[in-house]
Amino acid sequence: MLIEATGLGKRFQRDWIYRGLTRTFRPGSATAVLGPNGAGKSTLLNTISGQLLPTEGTLTYALSGRALAVEDLPQHLAYAAPYLELLEELTLLELLHFHTQFKALRPGITLDKLIGLMYLDKARHRLVREFSSGMKQRLKLALALYAQAPLLLLDEPTTNLDATGVAWYQEHVQATRAGRTLLLSSNVPAEYAFCDEELLVTDFQLVREK
Numbered sequence: 001m002l003i004e005a006t007g008l009g010k011r012f013q014r015d016w017i018y019r020g021l022t023r024t025f026r027p028g029s030a031t032a033v034l035g036p037n038g039a040g041k042s043t044l045l046n047t048i049s050g051q052l053l054p055t056e057g058t059l060t061y062a063l064s065g066r067a068l069a070v071e072d073l074p075q076h077l078a079y080a081a082p083y084l085e086l087l088e089e090l091t092l093l094e095l096l097h098f099h100t101q102f103k104a105l106r107p108g109i110t111l112d113k114l115i116g117l118m119y120l121d122k123a124r125h126r127l128v129r130e131f132s133s134g135m136k137q138r139l140k141l142a143l144a145l146y147a148q149a150p151l152l153l154l155d156e157p158t159t160n161l162d163a164t165g166v167a168w169y170q171e172h173v174q175a176t177r178a179g180r181t182l183l184l185s186s187n188v189p190a191e192y193a194f195c196d197e198e199l200l201v202t203d204f205q206l207v208r209e210k
């Protein structure tokens, strides 16, 4: 997906979080969105995903050369973030059945295959509520990485993952990123070392309204 941000700015009450952001995000690119805690990384991802309206500037989206309205973005978007909840009252298998009604998996990926890729075979009939935080994070990531969606947004993807989990993430993000537009917010080099572009949110905080 081709995304053009032009003069993008977001303000909460009187505080500008970022301003004057002009940037093109191209299919096949992976952009690390960087900055300290509270810099505005999640706010930027939420704006690009269409969940937050920009205060000023424009965002345009195109798929295979055809303009895409922001209202139609959700079906083409996969998003994993600590603040996006899983349906924890379902078992793993129930959750996967429910989720994939709305968001198809990539060709060749069945529910069984996805469960195997997550190393959650023994947990298929367990309630997600009972999963460890690392198991929940692997599930969130797998649902995003293996969704059939040309735009992939990952907010702090290795949250709650141990060293094995981080290696798992690195393997699967590489296996699924080809051709997609990927934006990844992070403070952890192990999460974003493979990215070919970086965007430092603090570069867009010079203009503040007092």
Ligand SMILES: Nc1ncnc2c1ncn2[C@@H]1O[C@H](COP(=O)(O)OP(=O)(O)OP(=O)(O)O)[C@@H](O)[C@H]1O
Pocket: 012, 013, 017, 035, 036, 037, 038, 039, 040, 041, 042, 043, 044, 185, 187
């Ligand atoms: N809905 C909101 N209303 C008001 N202020 C908000 C809202 N959401 C975020 N903010 C503020 O915007 C700023 C940027 O927050 P954001 O979560 O985007 O930062 P971040 O770079 O993702 O931080 P972290 O690394 O801690 O996750 C913070 O000062 C935060 O308090």
